[in-house]
Amino acid sequence: MINDVIKAAILGVVEGVTEFIPVSSTGHLILMGDFLSFGHHAATFEVAIQLGAILAVVIVYWSFFKRYLSLKHWFSRESALVLVAITPALILGALLHDVIKSLLFGSSTVVYALAVGGVIMILVDRLKIEPTAGDVAQITFKQALIVGLCQCVALWPGMSRSGSTIVGGILAKLDYATAAKFSFIISVPVMMAAVCFDLLKSAATLTAYDVQLIGVGFAVSFGVAILAIKWFLKMLTRLRLTPFGIYRMCLAFILL
Numbered sequence: 037m038i039n040d041v042i043k044a045a046i047l048g049v050v051e052g053v054t055e056f057i058p059v060s061s062t063g064h065l066i067l068m069g070d071f072l073s074f075g076h077h078a079a080t081f082e083v084a085i086q087l088g089a090i091l092a093v094v095i096v097y098w099s100f101f102k103r104y105l106s107l108k109h110w111f112s113r114e115s116a117l118v119l120v121a122i123t124p125a126l127i128l129g130a131l132l133h134d135v136i137k138s139l140l141f142g143s144s145t146v147v148y149a150l151a152v153g154g155v156i157m158i159l160v161d162r163l164k165i166e167p168t169a170g171d172v173a174q175i176t177f178k179q180a181l182i183v184g185l186c187q188c189v190a191l192w193p194g195m196s197r198s199g200s201t202i203v204g205g206i207l208a209k210l211d212y213a214t215a216a217k218f219s220f221i222i223s224v225p226v227m228m229a230a231v232c233f234d235l236l237k238s239a240a241t242l243t244a245y246d247v248q249l250i251g252v253g254f255a256v257s258f259g260v261a262i263l264a265i266k267w268f269l270k271m272l273t274r275l276r277l278t279p280f281g282i283y284r285m286c287l288a289f290i291l292l
Contacts, residue, residue, distance in 0.1 A: 040245075041252055043072045048085055048253040052260025055089035056220060057268050058157060058199030058280045059287075063146040066193060067291070070143050080238040083231055084250045088257030090227050093220050096265050100172075100221060120177055121184040121201075121222045126229055128188050133233065136191055147291045149194025154284030157277040160203050167211035172218055175210065182208035183218060187226070197223060202277070212272050220265065 050068050054061040065082040068074075074081070094101050103109045129136075169175050186204025190197035198219050205215025242250075271279075 048256025157281030
């Protein structure tokens with residue numbers, strides 16, 4: 037039998053590898069958690085260890101985030117773009133939090149989301165949309181809103197937050213690298229809000245042992261996510277989304 041600490045570390049690896057690759061980290065965590073029979077507040081654990089991946093984004097894009105140490109940057113155009121992009125998911129996530137956790141956090145719903153998301157990614161690659169923004173500074177408020185609305189789709193576990201926002205960015209005419217970078221940047225406030233909201237609701241039921249397991253998952257996911265982000269950016273500019281879409285469809289078929 038695998039002990040709980042090793043299971044938490046395995047799930048940390050899964051989170052770190054899949055959080056920023058468009059294959060759905062939550063979906064993979066749910067599936068792997070079921071496979072490992074990990075029952076220590078699994079839904080809360082799966083959300084909480086995302087903090088490790090959030091910290092990884094801040095480290096990788098420190099040149100972007102360090103500007104927020106200055107109060108005046110909070111009122112910049114760049115900050116306004118981020119706000120426009122994160123608001124739809126924050127509002128919808130807060131309104132549907134309980135419904136999502138009770139109805140969508142299950143293996144069967146994840147499988148269908150993996151398949152649907154895979155098809156969408158392959159189709160978007162075939163559109164060959166000509167980008168108008170090749171850098172975050174060139175993104176318009178309309179483009180940021182399109183990305184934000186697409187991010188709402190990721191509230192369905194298995195659809196993938198990064199996948200939904202990158203697809204939204206491409207549809208909004210961002211190039212692949214810019215869509216990925218903007219996706220990673222806006223993930224920080226959205227994921228922090230989701231994690232804090234969930235932990236506040238679950239804090240009273242968590243034991244010291246649960247916190248220890250979350251700590252293990254956090255540390256592992258942080259280290260793995262740094263490597264995964266850098267690898268994915270290289271792969272995306274070369275291969276685009278189709279290989280990830282095919283992987284999602286194959287995984288869904290096998291699981292079905």
